[in-house]
Amino acid sequence: MTSPQAKPLVEISDLHLSYTMQRATIQASRGASLTIAPGEAVGLVGESGSGKSTLARALLGLNDPKSTRIDSGSIFVDGTDVTRFGERDWRVLRGSSLSMVFQDPLSFLNPVMRIDRQIVEAIPKSMRAEGVSERVDDLLRLVKLPQAARRSYPHELSGGMRQRVLLAMALASKPKLLVADEPTTALDVTTQAEIMDLLGELRQRLGMAMLLISHDLGLVSKACERIYVMYAGRTVEWGPGSSILKTPAHPYTKGLFDSARALRLPNGLFATIGGDVPNLAHKIEGCPFRMRCPLAMPKCTTMSPATQVLGQDGHWVRCWAAQDSGIAPAQGNDVKNA
Amino acid sequence: MHNSGPILSIQNVTKRFRNNAGDWFHAVNDVSLSVAQGEIVALVGESGSGKSTLGRIALGLIRPDSGSVCLDGRDLAGLSPAELRAARRRMQPVFQDPTASLNPRKTIRALLAQASHPDAIELEAYAIGLLESVGLTPGSEYLARFPHELSGGQRQRVAVARALAMQPALILADEALSGADVSIRGQILNLLLDIRQKRNVAYLMITHDISVARAFADRVAVMMRGRIVEHGPAGEVLTNPTHDYTRSLLAAVPEL
Amino acid sequence: MRELFQRLAGSPAGFIAGGFILLLIVVTIVVPLVHSVNPMAISGNALFPPSAQHLLGTDELGRDVLQLLIHGVRVSLSVGLLSALVASVLGVLIGAWAGYFGGRIDMFLMRVAEIFQVLPTFVLAAVIVAMLGPGTTRVIAVIAILAWPQIALVMRSEVYRVKQIDFVDAVRCLGYSEIYILIREVVPNALRPVVALGTLIVGQAILIEASLSFLGLSSPDVISWGGMLNSGQRYLFNAWWLSVLPGIAIFLTVLAFNFIGDALNAALNPKDTGR
Numbered sequence: 001m002t003s004p005q006a007k008p009l010v011e012i013s014d015l016h017l018s019y020t021m022q023r024a025t026i027q028a029s030r031g032a033s034l035t036i037a038p039g040e041a042v043g044l045v046g047e048s049g050s051g052k053s054t055l056a057r058a059l060l061g062l063n064d065p066k067s068t069r070i071d072s073g074s075i076f077v078d079g080t081d082v083t084r085f086g087e088r089d090w091r092v093l094r095g096s097s098l099s100m101v102f103q104d105p106l107s108f109l110n111p112v113m114r115i116d117r118q119i120v121e122a123i124p125k126s127m128r129a130e131g132v133s134e135r136v137d138d139l140l141r142l143v144k145l146p147q148a149a150r151r152s153y154p155h156e157l158s159g160g161m162r163q164r165v166l167l168a169m170a171l172a173s174k175p176k177l178l179v180a181d182e183p184t185t186a187l188d189v190t191t192q193a194e195i196m197d198l199l200g201e202l203r204q205r206l207g208m209a210m211l212l213i214s215h216d217l218g219l220v221s222k223a224c225e226r227i228y229v230m231y232a233g234r235t236v237e238w239g240p241g242s243s244i245l246k247t248p249a250h251p252y253t254k255g256l257f258d259s260a261r262a263l264r265l266p267n268g269l270f271a272t273i274g275g276d277v278p279n280l281a282h283k284i285e286g287c288p289f290r291m292r293c294p295l296a297m298p299k300c301t302t303m304s305p306a307t308q309v310l311g312q313d314g315h316w317v318r319c320w321a322a323q324d325s326g327i328a329p330a331q332g333n334d335v336k337n338a
Numbered sequence: 339m340h341n342s343g344p345i346l347s348i349q350n351v352t353k354r355f356r357n358n359a360g361d362w363f364h365a366v367n368d369v370s371l372s373v374a375q376g377e378i379v380a381l382v383g384e385s386g387s388g389k390s391t392l393g394r395i396a397l398g399l400i401r402p403d404s405g406s407v408c409l410d411g412r413d414l415a416g417l418s419p420a421e422l423r424a425a426r427r428r429m430q431p432v433f434q435d436p437t438a439s440l441n442p443r444k445t446i447r448a449l450l451a452q453a454s455h456p457d458a459i460e461l462e463a464y465a466i467g468l469l470e471s472v473g474l475t476p477g478s479e480y481l482a483r484f485p486h487e488l489s490g491g492q493r494q495r496v497a498v499a500r501a502l503a504m505q506p507a508l509i510l511a512d513e514a515l516s517g518a519d520v521s522i523r524g525q526i527l528n529l530l531l532d533i534r535q536k537r538n539v540a541y542l543m544i545t546h547d548i549s550v551a552r553a554f555a556d557r558v559a560v561m562m563r564g565r566i567v568e569h570g571p572a573g574e575v576l577t578n579p580t581h582d583y584t585r586s587l588l589a590a591v592p593e594l
Numbered sequence: 595m596r597e598l599f600q601r602l603a604g605s606p607a608g609f610i611a612g613g614f615i616l617l618l619i620v621v622t623i624v625v626p627l628v629h630s631v632n633p634m635a636i637s638g639n640a641l642f643p644p645s646a647q648h649l650l651g652t653d654e655l656g657r658d659v660l661q662l663l664i665h666g667v668r669v670s671l672s673v674g675l676l677s678a679l680v681a682s683v684l685g686v687l688i689g690a691w692a693g694y695f696g697g698r699i700d701m702f703l704m705r706v707a708e709i710f711q712v713l714p715t716f717v718l719a720a721v722i723v724a725m726l727g728p729g730t731t732r733v734i735a736v737i738a739i740l741a742w743p744q745i746a747l748v749m750r751s752e753v754y755r756v757k758q759i760d761f762v763d764a765v766r767c768l769g770y771s772e773i774y775i776l777i778r779e780v781v782p783n784a785l786r787p788v789v790a791l792g793t794l795i796v797g798q799a800i801l802i803e804a805s806l807s808f809l810g811l812s813s814p815d816v817i818s819w820g821g822m823l824n825s826g827q828r829y830l831f832n833a834w835w836l837s838v839l840p841g842i843a844i845f846l847t848v849l850a851f852n853f854i855g856d857a858l859n860a861a862l863n864p865k866d867t868g869r
Contacts, residue, residue, distance in 0.1 A: 181371065188385055193592075194588035196592075217520075218593055221592070255521060257594060259521045259523065260594055262523075262524075262527075263553075270528050272521055272522075272528060273524070274439060276492075276522075279518075
């Protein structure tokens with residue numbers, strides 16, 4: 001549904017970002033690139049400590065400007081460079097183009113305010129002229145909440161209903177992009193399925209793009225057209241979901257998917273990735289995955305892998321082994337510098 | 339020594355709690371379940387299904403309203419407090435969040451010494467052996483550390499090592515893998531398999547993760563609103579379920 | 595522990611306050627050793643203003659005010675520290691028991707604590723001391739009895755929170771007794787807020803002691819800042835130093851303990867540094 005020529009809604013290029021925490025400098029983004037076309041559903045997967053939430057917060061301007069610094073790279077939203085944005089610019093952008101839902105709806109809802117008032121507050125001032133009450137009705141209908149929920153307080157609702165309220169608030173500004181950071185992690189699987197169905201339906205109806213951040217690969221591959229895999233602050237592989245799922249090129253992606261499937265190897269053991277994620281306070285030379293990689297070679301220690309394309313469907317990978325092994329690029333050496 | 343009979347046998351257990359409105363509800367309603375030596379049983383269900391309450395009843399942390407919990411054929415209800423404390427050592431828990439399940443003020447050495455079987459004489463060597471058996475090598479390097487100095491995966495390994503220290507016959511894993519990333523989850527599952535092979539430990543695994551239950555368990559029991567609605571070999575129940583609830587549960591899980 | 599000191603040093607107010615208290619303690623110990631003058635001794639003219647000979651002047655009986663102030667530290671600090679210590683021990687024991695075991699004992703103890711909380715502390719202290727007669731030990735006992743409920747309520751809620759954390763159940767499954775779990779596992783993890791609160795109580799106690807002395811509810815042969823304030827107020831217009839200087843001493847000391855309490859509270863609560 002998206003042509004590659006369409007002007008991207010979001011374009012993050014080779015972002016390097018660091019923040020300070022208890023006197024340590026955490027380099028949370030170390031070459032993260034990501035594009036989202038208008039109306040597209042993009043998934044961002046990675047384990048905890050991969051920097052996926054920091055990347056999403058950078059896109060939303062939610063990182064604390066006092067402790068966070070963009071070292072290099074750029075973030076374009078709707079053609080505008082937002083890396084130098086101040087708090088006021090961000091508020092305008094978040095009120096018009098960007099919205100978000102997070103894992104824990106309760107911490108974003110005011111416990112002593114009724115649902116309808118909270119939704120009203122989420123409607124931008126410029127849109128309040130046209131009958132606010134009807135707008136609240138519309139939004140509640142959109143997220144399939146009963147009218148009775150209008151006069152409820154957050155604690156009277158179930159977890160799934162609270163997430164719907166948050167979604168209604170996110171949709172109040174008619175955003176072009178919805179960033180959903182682990183939106184269903186706290187929910188039961190049946191509720192999760194309902195929320196994910198709702199998200200898919202809303203996207204279709206409103207033509208809204210979505211960035212879904214999750215550690216649940218099954219969820220992301222079902223809901224998203226394209227998937228980015230992140231490791232140690234860097235996007236290491238991305239492309240159409242089907243292609244990533246069937247022919248993962250990066251050994252990390254392969255290990256991640258095999259582990260997520262709870263795949264048992266011929267020897268009876270579970271597929272896993274040895275070792276631990278690297279500490280993002282330290283500098284890493286070469287490929288950050290090489291310490292855990294079964295295919296690591298001398299080159300990986302010294303040189304950061306270049307980004308290369310595989311096939312014609314926009315499947316990219318940053319791995320020396322993917323180039324040297326049989327999975328090799330279909331289009332010769334279309335190598336972009338990292 | 340403890341042959342043939344099940345290690346843990348839960349018979350017709352019922353437990354009611356009062357909800358916020360003051361009404362009674364059945365957290366666990368007439369449930370029976372047993373675990374044999376070296377067996378892996380998974381108890382799956384959603385939040386509020388009563389699976390964690392059942393787990394705490396099995397551990398003797400909650401007293402059931404009716405029904406019995408037998409460990410090695412002895413009813414826990416008939417034991418004196420001292421006997422109950424001794425009996426509990428045969429059954430060790432591993433909880434979901436290792437940050438909460440390890441006392442933050444104790445070093446790994448102190449945590450393992452506290453958990454060590456009274457028969458263990460060479461405590462230091464015993465603790466190192468435990469750490470190495472859960473893949474924390476060299477074990478001596480971890481002894482002086484505090485839990486917060488370890489990664490989440492390492493902490494969960496320490497929690498497993500502590501559970502093993504008592505040389506239990508059964509380990510009750512209550513969502514023990516839910517907080518872990520998938521690559522770490524695989525490492526811990528392999529560790530549990532390895533421990534079972536070497537020590538013939540049985541597992542009662544309480545989880546909402548269908549794919550893990552299917553791949554790891556021998557038997558599975560599906561719980562819904564306090565009752566076990568389906569029960570049988572893991573491959574069968576979680577591939578060709580007969581109960582509607584199990585079917586809807588499976589349908590809701592996005593497959594990879 | 596080293597980390598705690600680093601964090602404390604990071605708070606300038608707490609650091610300065612800590613230095614001030616340390617100085618007071620050193621002064622009370624060292625000065626009588628090197629300079630064994632009886633502070634009660636008449637050493638010059640009465641009501642003499644601050645000068646090179648008497649740095650802070652003399653009082654109506656011709657005693658050196660600096661000497662009196664230095665000796666007054668002892669009463670203020672010992673009353674403050676000892677009553678806070680007694681109150682903390684009582685509060686920790688009662689609060690821990692109530693929070694851990696709950697039930698009827700909990701109900702009873704907490705009702706008692708609440709009754710103490712609504713009583714007007716100072717008035718009650720004044721009445722008791724007036725009835726029993728003055729004396730440092732009595733003052734310490736009265737303040738401790740009035741202050742323990744604050745500690746007990748905090749300790750109870752903290753123990754109640756800690757006992758629900760998984761590690762308590764994990765240790766229970768290792769076969770340890772409830773008393774062991776309470777003392778070895780729960781209480782050490784619940785002491786943080788009590789330490790900070792105890793420091794604040796030191797300040798409160800010093801203030802109560804000074805107020806009692808100011809009202810004349812202390813024995814005249816014990817030098818205390820509150821007592822100096824009491825006798826000095828009569829000369830407020832012709833010898834200001836007699837009342838202003840002890841006032842400043844009380845103010846600074848109480849302030850210092852409050853700053854230390856706040857700094858300890860911040861340093862012992864690492865949650866607000868996370869991201």
